[in-house]
Amino acid sequence: xxxxxxxxxxxxxxxxxxxxxxxxxxxxxPFVFLACGSMAISLYLFALSVKDIEVAIAYMVWxxxxxCSLIFxxxxxxxxxxxxxxxxxxxxxxxxxxxxxxxx
Numbered sequence: 869x870x871x872x873x874x875x876x877x878x879x880x881x882x883x884x885x886x887x888x889x890x891x892x893x894x895x896x897x898p899f900v901f902l903a904c905g906s907m908a909i910s911l912y913l914f915a916l917s918v919k920d921i922e923v924a925i926a927y928m929v930w931x932x933x934x935x936c937s938l939i940f941x942x943x944x945x946x947x948x949x950x951x952x953x954x955x956x957x958x959x960x961x962x963x964x965x966x967x968x969x970x971x972x
Contacts, residue, residue, distance in 0.1 A: 870920035871969055877913035878933025880906045885938055925968050932961045 887903035894900050910930075918926045936958050942948040950958075 870917045873913045874917035874921060874926055874929055875933050877910045877917060878930050879937050880910035880913065881930060881934035882937035882941060884910060885934070886941060921972065925972060929965050929968055932965050936961060 884903045884906035887899045887906055890896065891899035891903055914926065914930055917930075921929075939948075939950060939954065939958060943950050
């Protein structure tokens, strides 16, 4: 269950970054509240996950899932482009996350 919490925490991490950007430097309160809520949920789920997963590994996975999710969401919903090299490195990151799960 800890790995599920960790991946979910990474998704919420991407969420708070998206909402932070949408808040236009804290000038749009609904997005500020969404960013703060998403950040709090992300940190809570991360804290739950480190009960069973080493902190260093959990942190790498949390960041990796967050970055890949952020790139994916920006591509799908905001129309940003993903280069071939970015796609390859995201795939490598995904493989590394699976490797960390299998090896722990």
